[in-house]
Amino acid sequence: MKPEVDLIVVTHNSGSVLPVFLATVPGCANVVVVDNASVDDSVTLAEAAGAKVIEIEENVGYGSACNVGAASGNAPFLLLANPDLRFEAGAIEALVAAAAAHPAAAFNPRFYSGSRRRFRRWSRLLPASDFWHGAPPDHDCAIPVLHGACIFIRRAHFEQVGGFDQNIFLFHEDDDLSVRLRRAGVELRLAGGAAVDHAEGRSSARSIESGRIKGEAMGRSLVYVMNKHQMPLDVPAERYRTWFKLLWPHVLFSSARRSKLLGFANGLNGGPMNSFGKRR
Incomplete structure (x- = not known):
């Protein structure tokens, strides 16, 4: 059966986290690793895991690399994810189910960093009246902005707004995408049944x-x-x-x-x- 989901993961010297990420991806997703000029073993590890690998000779930035990965496939859904994630059991299946229930929406899962809950309440591109007030939600609901570490979206919606803005090298590309999706009539939602553990900031080696x-x-x-x-x-x-x-x-x-x-x-x-x- 052809996978419903093209999972796009961008790497840049991400060898220390990539194997754990790939080990948690179920068979319902077609994994595409877009490598942004890594000098470590990211590509070798991705190939060993059976992922499709696209190598880019220079680091073009996160959003641009996601666009390259998205253009390489044709599954109806895109899952754009950082390599420092770990999918909890059933997370991707829950995202697919949420999209079936809300066909005009894009989604985040619930984010955790160990035992700590992570949730984006606001964006500098939104008016204060749109900010989330109160505790992070655990149930399916509308949210003000998407966290770029893991976005589940219909390919048609991603292509409708032109994907990520390639003028943005890194950071705030998710804010920009969220605003453009909202303007296009795409609702932003939390899929409460999906959870990921995010070792935030570990996608690339630190120095x-x-x-x-x-x-x-x-x-x-x-x-x-x-x-x-x-x-x-x-x-x-x-x-x-x-x-x-x-x-x-x-x-x-x-x-x-x-x-x-x-x-x-x-x-x-x-x-x-x-x-x-x-x-x-």
């Missing part, structure tokens, strides 16, 4: 330099999406708050946190990137 680059990408993406959606952004105030955070004790004594904040401050200068640390 001080990678932290700086991710911080810069975050700053650039913030400026880009706020301008794109005509949302106010006081860049000088944003930069001031960032410099103030550098004085926090847990930042002051952490070179990794300092590096990421300094990268973010620099990224507020704006402009997309087409690879880690390189401007177009």
